[in-house]
Amino acid sequence: MLLQLNNVFKTFGGIVAINNLSFEVRNNQILGLIGPNGAGKTTVFNCITGIYKPEKGTIYFDGKNITGLKPHVISKLGIARTFQTIRLFPSMSVAENIMAGRHTKCRQTWFDSLIRTPKYFKDEKENWLKIKYYIDLLKLSEYTTSIVSSLPYGLQRKVEIARALASEPKLLILDEPAAGLNNKETQELVDLIYQIKAMGITILLIEHDMDMMMSLAEYIIVMNFGEKIAEGIPSEIQSNPQVIEAYLGSE
Template sequence: MKYVLEIENVSKFFYGLVAIDDLTIKVKPGQIYGIIGPNGAGKTTLFNCVTGIYRPEKGTIKYKGEDITGMSPHKIAQKGVLRTFQNIRLFKEMSVAENIMAGCHTKSQQKWYHSILHTPFYKKDENKYWKRVEELMEFFNLTKFAMTPTGDLSYGNQRKVEMARALAADPELLILDEPAAGLNENETIELTNIILKIKEMGLGIMMIEHDMDMVMKLTDYITVINFGKEISQGVPSFVQDDPRVVEAYIGSDDEEDEV
């Protein structure tokens, strides 16, 4: 498999206004692919197209060679495309372990009646899943919070739970929307190291991030978008010095904290 994800000539409009304008992006397995650009550039909209929240008006999106354009978010997640959100989405009253467990069920073949009837099929799967939850809590250094409601955790730990939940579904493509947003410096460093370890597992990772230190450290390749259009792409060192990129950020109000 050459590419885990192929976005080809994708466009998305809202009320006739273009939010994504003819983007083509290809992500290889084992690669961290960065999407950067000023606020409102269309980055989250692109991720929403890939994960099935929006259906693009033009173009195709292929996951492992299969056309997934317009499939439901549930179906796409089940196939192995998992994500975290710019604004963390967790079950805040549920414990860390339960939230991660919910991720295991994304991929599960179980029917609803297996859990009600406690069939042997259900029990076998549940044991397997709890083992996986334990492993993930260990990996993310969350074991001591296993029983803590996620709403009581620091922002940095909530991000880790969200990432653990995504990994619980065994993704081959992990999509991270601003993973360092709201984190302090130490939390950002910890998360950077975690993402590098996830990369070693061999999955494709796509990420939107404003923290340029993190982007430069992590990404193998970057597409820069502005007003929904690609304005540059290449390895981080190239993109960083590309005059078109520098100009796009100077033209926006958020150059201070981004580039």
């Protein structure tokens, strides 16, 4: 088991955003989290990554209790994410943005970089090789020096995934990665997610594109009003009356 949520509870003012939610993510699984708008999906991701601290419950990652730890500590432990609304450094280049994702991997101290110790050069070389690897993986090589804000939306999404991968996470969390993508870009994203799985990385995914979710996810958790209303393999979820009801009721 890589990730485990036990009775996680989180409110905002009077609103119960997550109500005693428990679920598990197995090693190297592609797990989908679905539910109508406002169900609490992004809040779950924000609790896992340390942006919010749950008021009750625990979150275990890779055998460690990470409940309430700071985001940079959780990121160092091996969780990387992308955001529902793209968050990049808009005035920086593609390469610089991906480099920013590697800061958790740098072992050099200020002293190493000040007097340029052998460790500094070894680290720099390793960093550039890795960044080049993720640039190639995401097919971004012709945009390496492009300023991110000048790129179309679909490419910015790719830069965000490259940046997340650059920290070499055990768990990659994607919040609606297909939102705003066209059909061809969505198909590329599906292929990419399979490639990421083949690299041994575990994937936790929120997605409103049901065709994509049903073909990609190995197991699905369904939320509504902060609660888990169903879980199972895609075929079970598709025929679950409570799930159908939740979606019809939200339209």
